[in-house]
Amino acid sequence: MKKLKFIALGAASLALLSACDKNGDNPAAPTAESAKAAGEDTIAKGLPGGSKFAEAAKSVGLDATLGGPGPYTVLVPTDAAFDKLPAGALDTLMKPESRADLTGVLSYHILPGTMLAEDIGKAIDAGGGKTEIATMGGGTLTATKEGDKIVLTDAAGTKAIVTTADSKRSNGVVHEIDSVLMPSK
Structure with missing residues (x-):
């Protein structure tokens, strides 16, 4: 179970880092799923x-x-x-x-x-x-x-x-x- 939480958290973090605008410097708003995975x-x-x-x-x-x-x-x-x-x-x-x-x-x-x-x-x-x-x-x-x-x-x-x-x-x-x-x- 801990592995699944760690994987989900890592995936959410990766999704947040890669969700940038075309210039790559402004993160996009997180989705409900990534917010939950990130502890929000x-x-x-x-x-x-x-x-x-x-x-x-x-x-x-x-x-x-x-x-x-x-x-x-x-x-x-x-x-x-x-x-x-x-x-x-x-x-x-x-x-x-x-x-x-x-x-x-x-x-x-x-x-x-x-x-x-x-x-x-x-x-x-x-x-x-x-x-x-x-x-x-x-x-x-x-x-x-x-x-x-x-x-x-x-x-x-x-x-x-x-x-x-x-x-x-x-x-x-x-x-x-x-x-x-x-x-x-």
């Missing part, structure tokens, strides 16, 4: 530009991780979810001296591997109505269902509903959620 369809590239989650991830260097091979499942709080935090909480987390705390909060929203909504739903059903999910930050979330919606609960009891599921990327999947989840301290 990663979770990091798919985060909404200017979103609070994307800005926070970039400020602590997690954008590089989320641009890597993965696979990852990322629970991305919407900007409205960040707006529900207590006044000034995000500003405090974005300060350089709070980098470790912000990294902890963001990594609490990253799950190892690819977990589609269907996978989470099946785990909830198999667990008798709930399942525990380990995060990259070392914490756990409890997943349950309310009707057909997947609900994730943090250690403090904050609930986040998956509002948009299964945005697939080359290195994993993104689920949008309606609340920011916080790890226990």
